[in-house]
Amino acid sequence: MPRNPAITDDIIIEMYKSGMSYKEMQPIIGLSDRAIRNVIHKNGIEINRKQYSGQPRKHKVNEHFFKVWSHEMAWVLGLFLTDGCVNNKIHSVTLTQKDERMLRLVADLMEADYVLAPIRPTRKTPTLIINSKKIKEDLMQLGIHANKSLTVQFPDVPAEFLPSFVRGVIDGDGWVDHEGYTMNVTSASKSFAEQLHFIFQTWELNSMIIINKTKTGNPIYRVWVKGKDHLITLSKLIYKVEIGEYLTYKRINMSQHSKEQMSYLEYLLNHKNFEIINRIKKK
Structure with a gap:
């Protein structure tokens, strides 16, 4: 039984570690359970006998x-x-x-x-x-x-939850300078970049799009917010609702020119078990 095209050992290991049974893995991979076990053994992964027995996997996740x-x-x-x-x-x-x-x-x-x-x-x-x-x-x-990456559209996010969505985008892929004067999000999708720029404009932020080229000549779109007061406004909007007990340096850099916000962040660190993650050293 030949292995299905593009199914690498790493993909097999990922499926195995997730708890999938051999019965579930066979039609995806195209190998017998013995051949799958050989891949697992070859890569030094400990064998789970419950998976070998063919019991259904118990992969925990809230599917709603x-x-x-x-x-x-x-x-x-x-x-x-x-x-x-x-x-x-x-x-x-x-x-x-x-x-x-x-x-x-x-x-x-x-x-x-x-x-x-x-x-x-x-x-x-x-x-x-x-x-x-x-x-x-x-x-x-x-x-x-x-x-x-090239085609993603801006999701239809309800207005109430839009700031938290934008926070996720910035927490994930945004950049904030150490001095707290500029922030940008880079995207290869023109549609997404234009919609994010539009959102920033509706929030009355000083925003612009700058188009650059990759080494291969493909366009990338940087959506900027510039000006310390505008970064303070942005941080107030997207971090209004606390999610998790941590502070990123992106948030701290955005808020550093606001005594009110820095006092609040200091309070969180000292009294609410918050911690700082994603630290970036100044050069």
């Missing part, structure tokens, strides 16, 4: 998470739009972040098992795996597809 809007759901959606990936071969989605504490928070919010993809030469950043056909379908309904 993306069906009901909330600030937490909108924030996670923003992260998936920027740093997530929908697998077009299996019913799996992944989220990549340098700081695992953010991945753990996403797993907690989604009531998902905390399963990380194996580290390999082309993937050295921690990556959360969620195997669920329903989660994958719901993300696709919201506009997040495989190979989305």
Whole structure:
């Protein structure tokens, strides 16, 4: 029985570690359960006898998470739009972040098992795996597809939850300078960049789009917000609702020119068990 095209050992290991049974894996991979076990053994992965017995997997996740809007759901959606990936071969989605504490928070919010993809030469950043056909379908309904970077559209987010969604986009893929005067989000999707720019304008922020070219000549779109007062306004909007007990340096950099906000952040750190993550050293 030949292995299905494009199914690598890493993909087999990801499915196995997620808790899928051999019975579920066989039609996707195209190998017998013995051949799958040989791949697992060859890569030094400990064999789980319950999976060998063919018992149904028990992959924990709230499969209704993306069906009901909330600030937490909108924030996670923003992260998936920027740093997530929908697998077009299996019913799996992944989220990549340098700081695992953010991945753990996403797993907690989604009531998902905390399963990380194996580290390999082309993937050295921690990556959360969620195997669920329903989660994958719901993300696709919201506009997040495989190979989305060039074509992703701005989701139809209810106005109440729009700031939390934008926070997810910025927490995931935004950049804020250390002095707190500029912020930008980079996207390869013209449509998404233009809609984000429009949102910033409706919030009366000093925003603009600058188009650059990659080394291969493809356009990329940087959506900017400039001016310390405008960054203070932006931070007040997107961080109004607390999600998780942590502060990113993006938030601190955005807020540093506001005594009111810095006093609030100091209060959170000293009295609410908050911690700072994603620290970037000044050069």
